Amino acid sequence: MGKMFPVLLLAVIPARAEIIVAEGERFTPQDSKGWKLTRQDDSFASHTYGGMWVTHGAGLGAPADSVGSVAIQTVQIPSAGNYRVWSKYQAPPYYNYLHKIDIIQNGKTVFSHVYGKKGTDRLWSFSGVSDELWWPWGVDHDAAEAPKTLASLAKGTAEIRLSTVVNEKPAGDRFVDFVVLTTNPADDYRGFKPYRVGTPFAEEALDATKLWMRFRNGSPNEAALQITRAGHFQPQYGGARMTSPRVAPGAWSDWFPIGPFCRLVHDEGLWLTLPGATGSIAVQVARDEAGKDLAGDLTVASGEAIVIPLEVTWNKQARVLSSRAHAERIVAESKKWRRANGGRKPRQIFCYGAFTGPEPWVSELKHTLGYNTGLPEKYPDSQWEGLHSHLYNAAQIQQFARTVKNRDRLRFVSFGDEISLGSIDFKSPANQTKFRAWLQRKGITERDLGIAPAKAELTSVGDARLVWYSNLFNEEERFADFRARTELVQKELGPNVLTGANYSPHHLALYYGPIFQWVDLFKHRGMSMIWAEDYIFSVPEVPQIISWTFAQMR
Structure with missing residues (x-):
């Protein structure tokens, strides 16, 4: 060796x-x-x-x-x-x-x-x-x-x-x-x-974002500030956390960078938490490392959120404020707003949004904006509990009905977030039989199809007319499935409970919209609640659909 x-x-x-x-x-x-x-x-x-x-x-x-x-x-x-x-x-x-x-x-x-x-x-x-x-x-x-x-x-x-x-x-x-x-x-x-x-x-x-922060440690011990963001920048939805350098009790920290942590493609919300803090936290935000160009000078409670404006790095008028301060300004400004119906909220149209928090200003802001769901007893006619999400099938609806509390306050049920209406099995013999019966029931003729209805084959490819009617049949079958779920919700949870869902992915030519899910589904009573997130946000180019949507809301 x-x-x-x-x-x-x-x-x-x-x-x-x-x-x-x-x-x-x-x-x-x-x-x-x-x-x-x-x-x-x-x-x-x-x-x-x-x-x-x-x-x-x-x-x-x-x-x-x-x-x-x-x-x-x-x-x-x-x-x-x-x-x-x-x-x-x-x-x-x-x-x-x-x-x-x-x-x-x-x-x-x-x-x-x-x-x-x-x-x-x-x-x-x-x-x-x-x-x-x-x-x-x-x-x-x-x-x-x-x-x-x-x-x-x-x-x-x-x-x-x-x-x-x-x-x-x-x-x-x-x-x-x-x-x-x-x-x-x-x-x-x-x-x-x-x-x-x-x-x-x-x-x-x-x-390369140039933005700095410092804080005063009001806790009795050496501590570091924890800074959390939620994130809504595709595809970075998971949020993140950073921790400041540790600071002696009663002392101000050095200026530390927060610019790279912020996702300033939108206004950025940052939650500030100081372990052991018993009072408010003094916080400053600056556009320079020496702190001479202040963009914010505020006090917050531990766990409270501040808002970093999108334009803060270059717009000298942009100021960093707490979420609470923004809410208080809106509430104060609302005193000058024109009010319809004597200031009384609608009783038949319900406004719900996933914005929660134990602080009193949260409820006051929601009340100011017209929320009539999920508010404390001090706000009249606003105690509906809002949305339960999500119930994806009949078994889940029935299970939820057996365990739900405060049933009389429930107003909305979601069938899913980021879902599609799905599709039938185009190769199923049972669906083939139903398709031919559907054609006969609709009065579709050989002239319409280019083939005798009794010989028509359910298909997603091939002859354009057969594909067209196959798709219409598929849509109505899916409408029926969701209609059965809506009827079950009303039977098990009450006739006033509305149903809805948020769709994804969004394909086809969205300048015109996939009409079967935006409009036709509701005509067939497959769902009864319009979900604003993608109905309005993702398809803003379709005035006919939006007009119809708001007519339904009214």
């Missing part, structure tokens, strides 16, 4: 890519010919529900016909190297959004490229990769584009220059969320594959 020699194994650890994010709202327009700070609500992001998130609530916008407008931003390049230059902009499909990015160092243009030409390969929301992309629930889309050519940059300052250029028709308004410089040359960003973030380079941009 030969000698054993030690071998040194060296693991090659890839260097972390350098990333510089130049936010659109931080660019300085040099003229009045086009570029200007543009709030999210004034961009394509405000118009339909699709894959659109604007970090920090604003970007740089210019009209479609603007030519020659310039905006600049100076950034620090941390180390010399070759950088890929990405533009993150809004790109509803099949239009041009031409804009040019130049990078200038030491008086020389070291990079120049025109972005936004339709048909260009880009990265899209939801980890999409394509030259053009159209989502069925909306046409507003985030796109990230970068040429393969890299910019050779020296360490030190660099000027990023955004210019509007001649925009070929069909031309769209330009909205740039931010520009990213990265030493990673790949078509990649954090959360791209596997899919973990809804929009390109959002994690990188959020990591």
Whole structure:
């Protein structure tokens, strides 16, 4: 046996890519010919529900016909190297959004490229990769584009220059969320594959958020502040928690960063908890690490929530307040609102929402907004207990009926969240027999079908007329199933209990809506309660459906 020699194994650890994010709202327009700070609500992001998130609530916008407008931003390049230059902009499909990015160092243009030409390969929301992309629930889309050519940059300052250029028709308004410089040359960003973030380079941009917090430890012992967010940024729904540095009793903490923790693609709610605190907690939030540019100076109880405004990093008017303070302002303002029906709440239309809490201001806010369910006895005619969720089948309905308490206060039952109406078995012989009987009962003729009804085959593919009538039969069968559940609920729980559900996924052409679930189901009494979350939010483009929905509510 030969000698054993030690071998040194060296693991090659890839260097972390350098990333510089130049936010659109931080660019300085040099003229009045086009570029200007543009709030999210004034961009394509405000118009339909699709894959659109604007970090920090604003970007740089210019009209479609603007030519020659310039905006600049100076950034620090941390180390010399070759950088890929990405533009993150809004790109509803099949239009041009031409804009040019130049990078200038030491008086020389070291990079120049025109972005936004339709048909260009880009990265899209939801980890999409394509030259053009159209989502069925909306046409507003985030796109990230970068040429393969890299910019050779020296360490030190660099000027990023955004210019509007001649925009070929069909031309769209330009909205740039931010520009990213990265030493990673790949078509990649954090959360791209596997899919973990809804929009390109959002994690990188959020990591660059500049926002700090400090607090005074009012507990008798050394303690750390626990900060929790719930999260509603696709697909990051799970929430998260961070913990501050520990602080001596009675002392103020140092300023610590909270910007990267916040998901500032929307207003961010943060719950603050200080173990052992017996009184209120003094909290400050600032836009700078030294605390000179205060965005919030408030006191909260341990466990209370504060709201970080979406625009807080750049809008000096944006203030961090507690949820309680927001509620108290709304209640105070409501004293001046016009009131119908002498201020009395409806008795036949019920307003319910999943907003709870033991604090008195929660009930007062709900009362102010017109809630007439789930409120304490001090609010007249508002003690319905609201929603029970979820009962997915007859067995669950019957089991719940045997155990439910305060049955006389129950008003709503949900058949499920993020569900579909389902489908029958198209290959079942029993369904085939029922289909032919249904055709005869409906008076469908051979002229309608192109084949004798007695020979018609239930199918989801093939002849268009057979598929059409097969789908109608399938829908009515599913309506009947839900109608039976609704009837069972009314029998077991009472005739005043309403039924509903929230659908998902949403497909087909949602500009017109899958009428069978939005409208026809209710005509067949499959459900009796309109669920506002996706009925109104996801399909805002259909005035006929919304009109019908509100007519039913009235």
